[in-house]
Amino acid sequence: MRLPEGIFNTSYAKDTAIIRTRWQWFLFVLLLILLFTLPPLFGNRHQLQLANIIGISIIAVLGLNVLTGCAGQISLGQAAFTAVGGYTAAAFAVKLDLPFWLAIPAAAIVAGLVGLIFALPAARIKGFYLAMSTLAAHFIILWVVKIIPDITDGINGMRVPPPELGGFSFDTPQRLYFLIIPIVIIMAFLARNFVRTKVGRAMIAVRDNDLAAEVMGVNTFKYKVLAFTICSAYAGVAGALLAYNHKFVHPDSYPLMDAIWYLGMLIVGGMGSVSGAILGTIFIRVLNDLTATELVPFISDTWPSMSAEVAASMGPLTFGLILMLFLIFEPRGIIHRWELFKASYRLWPFAHAPGGR
């Protein structure tokens, strides 16, 4: 990573730090303070709900980033794995009466294990075959959820009690915000660090050229399976939070469309980058919210004959069009544009770095 001019690493600890300069520390702390004060103090109910959904989606997209961005595998099964996480958390909370701080890790573990089971055949295949197997996994998982009513209450769905900690109940969007955001920060930190570990680097090697990776002694099968497991575990956490957020789990609340949205968020943000995944999720979710709150009322005011059907289809339509535009004009996502901007800003007024760096 290039540092700004005049900043040099003088120790190993500095070399491995994620936050490199004083200015970055300042911004980071400022961001944390704003994150924990602004929305809960000034946001209305709708904005807080949006913030919660963004936080939950970020976790799911971060998991997808490990699988797709790092290991280069495609998955259409992310929605089903959030279902596994949601149902695990719900079953633990309802049937076993366990607190949320046990139910959420349990959701991660169970979703990870289910991911592992489906990864064993999937990690042997590539490209279209992989997309098909994760697609099949999506429908099979949701069907299994329906045929084990002893655990999941089948198609009736299950009511999920609000998470509680020492008598404090996270029952409003504002209170849930304080549960979700710390988990998002922890998961983002883990994801950011993960790329730099041996495992993360091995996955990137598999993505860039699996044959070369294998020749260098990277066990591609093992790392692909691991990537699937981690991806599903992230989905599990997201699913558990989603269950607490909706206070209800139902087989139909995890449509294939959700998996497509997660993939779209990752691509719009920029594959392979944690900041990209976060930016892409925020961008798409806010855009979708603006579509629902601004564009749809505008359309129904201008052409009153348009029905409620239009409202339901407008969100997917803008999402699909944005995704197409990004794929054609900026396949590397928002984060790539940001990097370009940063580079040119640092070098201004010159066009290139001295010595062609």
Place this chain on the structure above:
Amino acid sequence: MDFFLQISVSGLMVGAVYSLIALGFVLILKATGILNLAQGELLLIGAFVCWALLDADLPLWLSIIVTLAIAALLGLLLERFLLRPMIGQPLISIMMMTIALSVVLKAVAGIVWGSEPRSYPSIFPLSGIELGPVSVSTQMGISCLIALAAVAILSAFFKWTKLGLGMRAVAEDPQAARATGVRIKTIFSAVWIISAMIAAIGGFLLGASSGLGLHLGGLGLKTLAVVLLGGLESIKGAILAGFIVGVAENLAIGYIDPFLMDHGIRGAGIGGTFTYIIMMLVLLVRPYGLFGQKRIERI
């Protein structure tokens, strides 16, 4: 035994339509190397356009011709403006493009026609045909015949016309095909046009026999099981696999659904899931399908 025969035969009828839809996938995959995940939504658009034309009191033959023309135009535009810029991009980007396309097409259908289910005016007579112990609805029989005819025309097209031979050449080796004077861009456009037309026919047949609604889009993904079982790039594989999957799915619905009901499990019909179970089994046991080339990489 009669029950078994009955559901097998109706499975064969559905299978013929599956074969036709699968051909749309196989064509694009074979010639351009792209798995078009929006095939189901092309089918949906075709079904709705034809319905809208019939609803506007156009005669059946004219509606079908106009639908085919619109589908062809749609295929041409999609290839030219969405898929051609993606040449050379990584596989995941191209696949996401077809997924984005499916999202947009479905949303457009939702905006224009709404999500309430509709039905075609009764084009085919509602009576049944008795074939020994089994009876088949005339609608299903006619759709099956039309699907088979379309498959036969396509096979002839690939065998004897210059364009069809060109497509096979491009599928075999794009470089060599180019060197011998085949225009690859023309071929790509033609492939998308034909696939969109096939999807429109499939949509019309399914819409006429089992009702029209946004759910038709999901049938495209279901048919991937047929494509996979047939071996991804094999036309005869897709045809045979269509029948196999159609019969297997109907048998599963006929025998597993009552079993689930007996055990008090409601609302978990296997109809929507069984083809995906087939897909998973094929991937586990024989990823290259019945007639596919065994060149799948196993690292």
